Amino acid sequence: MDATLDGDVVHVAGPARERFFDNRGYGSPDGDALDLAPVEAAHLLFRGDIDRVDGMDFRSFLTTTDCTLDFLVYKDLRDRGFYLSPARWRDDTGGADFVVYPRGDGPWDGEVEYQMRVVGERERIDADSLEETLAVVDEESEITYLGVDTPDVTGSSDTDLPTEVGGALLADRVVLWNPPSELYRQAFYGRPLDGRDADGPIQCSLLEGAYLAERGVVRVDANHAGIVDRGREVEGDRFDRRLAVYRALRERDVVPKTGFKFGSDFRTYADVDSADDLGHSEFLVRVVEAGHEFAPRDLALDVRLAHGVRKTMVFALVDGSEVEWLSLSRLTP
Template sequence: MQIKGNYVVGDAQAVATLYETGGFGRPRDGSLQLRFVEAAYLLSRGKIAILKNGKELDFDEFIQFAALAEDFFELKYIVYKDLKERGYYVQSSATDFRVYPRGGKPGKGSAKSYVFVRSERVPIPLSELLGLINEAQNVRKQFILAVVDEESDITFYDVKRSDAVGSFEGGMSAPYPAEAKKEKPVKAVLFKERVILSDKETADLLYNRAFFGRKMDDERLLLSLPESLYLAENGVLELYEMDGKRLSNEDFSKKASLIDSEFSKKYTIYKELKEKGFVPKTGFKFGTHFRVYRKVESLDKIPHSEFLLNAISTDYEFHLPATSGAIRLANSVHKRMIYAADFGGKREYVEFERIKM
């Protein structure tokens, strides 16, 4: 077989022996085109010989040539070889590989998954990841991210757009008890980092019926910054500074952003989750912005949260060692790991799940 451009090309006999029986390469104009990873795999098993300018290349010579011609060739080869040895039919594609379900192969059924290969050292911008997910979803394929680490071990992640507030709803019938909204909003005061609500009746309603805040004592409720703004926007609270100065919602938001530089992006997601019936609470103990409950019926028996969520900016880059740690922690406590970004009013939710191939 000869190297021609970005392919290793064989004749019609190669179509019969490699494509029709093993699903390798793609037939074109009576010949067979193999991508470099496919050719390297077949060469390593003595199934083909590869010529370059009339000279036959051994395996080391060929993979060095391929690595110079194709970015991250060695990583793609590691993943390709792993998938083949697990018994999958694998074809090269725009997203590195198409993988067929067990028992399927090219010409007999469609691929199930797209696999994209990445080094643990190379961050993935959110925009790039969404583009890859879109490409897979447009043809109804599962998108799998294969991350190759320092020691050439592979971790596979099922990555998908998770419309956490659209594909399923939260279970709370209302984001706050109707009785908490009185004829005149109740006064609450912003301290250094907390808002304190001293009206016992409203504090009890918000805490006991909708899991807002945390009780400071029998009469007072400590509220987070997102909770406070949300309740103020809905006319439940009226916010003040400690000196008695009334705070507009806009002024409060500005002050909250000085206290917490991530407040704005966190609040956008918090608000949407609340309005869809979820109960978002801080995810600090899990190293995330929020832990999110579908429904809290009673504080005597608080259920496990459904998922962990980080609010991210539209120019966010996934640094894979940190992302891996977050996913592993979420999976270890039986939760989903979701990242959410606000694209000018349109929210994108991306979910990662570690899987075994």
């Protein structure tokens, strides 16, 4: 069966509709004939269901139409038992390249399983555009699927806080020499200077110190402004972004602690009753500017690590004091 290429649409004469659309979900019907996107035509050529498009076999068609990435993802999803449509045949796709139907369904049903966006590993992904499921094709043509979601960032870690606790700004940390013990033990601020004495002095990060100072809990000679200045000295703008996220998390009754050991900004605890009995932290949070452009490889690294330690990878997109939350996770369609 042969077909013709017209611009970027491949036409196949009747009864192509019955054979390829009605039974197998390819293309967009045009009476008994069928319109195909190049990626669909490439797949039918690859399978031998179509012999040539304008005289081109699979190899020359792929070279001419340059739809290799799309083809790899399209084929992979078909191999996994899904029917899917290129976005052009749909009007509900946003930034997606494919609409993937639930297994067993097709374009004639109402359900959509994934809005899928195809990305090469060398492309950059704008944080603000992260919405659809990502199919990242790496340099060796392996595909990693990443699901994008809105995490529920709320907790129950709310504690009455003391006021006017004296502290000292020491290099890039804040030390509280005689804090009330609930500050660490219940509210999980800081870390005992001596691990064997949870009621003694505690060291806070600059973020903890700045937040506690703005809440009136901690008083240092340098004042709140002095802590923030120190933070900007050592981290630049990044400090303001991280403080905005720290604040947003605490306001949602979630306890953020450093994510350093996991290479992220924070790990978070939604329900802290006591620092002695913390349980598992749920999220790893990476703070980025609202307009940040992700390298897919960095996303893969973060998501893989979070998965390995049974946490959800969350990105906090900061625009001034506004914070938007996104979670990413590996997905096996």
